[in-house]
Amino acid sequence: MKRFHIHIAVDDLQRNIAFYSALFQAEPGVIQEDYAKWMLDDPRINFAISSRGRKPGLDHLGIQVESGQELENVQQVLTAAALPVIEQKQAACCYAESDKYWTVDPQGIAWEAFHSLKGIPLFGKDAALPTDQAASCCSPSAQCG
Incomplete structure (x- = not known):
């Protein structure tokens, strides 16, 4: 089963944790000094926020x-959609080790398809994605950590 993922850059982590905890009626399952994540079942979403000096927003x-x-299977769908796809195995990002595929939609929004393998104690970083769009926190063009 798939889970939709949204990652938002924020300027005040604690204020946003309070807001989203009230909105989701749940506390985040992961809290770090620069990151928080909710794994919700209703709606089925992996919702993350981070305060790592990025411009606030999506x-x-x-x-x-x-x-x-x-x-x-998701990688095959991305490839069939004729999108540029970058493979990343055992990526360390967002306090998790994951296998990933990255792409950028026609608007320049970074999309990742991923399977988390285990939690890790650092934010980490991803590899480079060939795009001239602004880098997202953990998108392959960013230097996290």
Whole structure:
């Protein structure tokens, strides 16, 4: 089963944790000094915020899957859509190690398809995505960490 992912850059992490906790009626499952994440079932979403000096607003969108096979299926869909796709195996980003595929939609919004393998103790960084669009926090063109 897939889970929609949204990552928003914020300027005041604590204020935004309070706001989104009230909105979702749930506390985040992950809180770090620069990051928070809610894994919600209603709606089924992986919602993350970070305060890492990025311009506030939408950072990137994504689709989180539960297995390597589901990730390969999403990669095939991205490739069939004739989008540029970058593969990343065992990426360390957003306090998780994940296998990922990255693309950029026609508006320049970074999209990631990913399968999280395990939690890690650092924010990390991703590889480079060939685009002249502004880099998102964990998009392959960014230097996180």
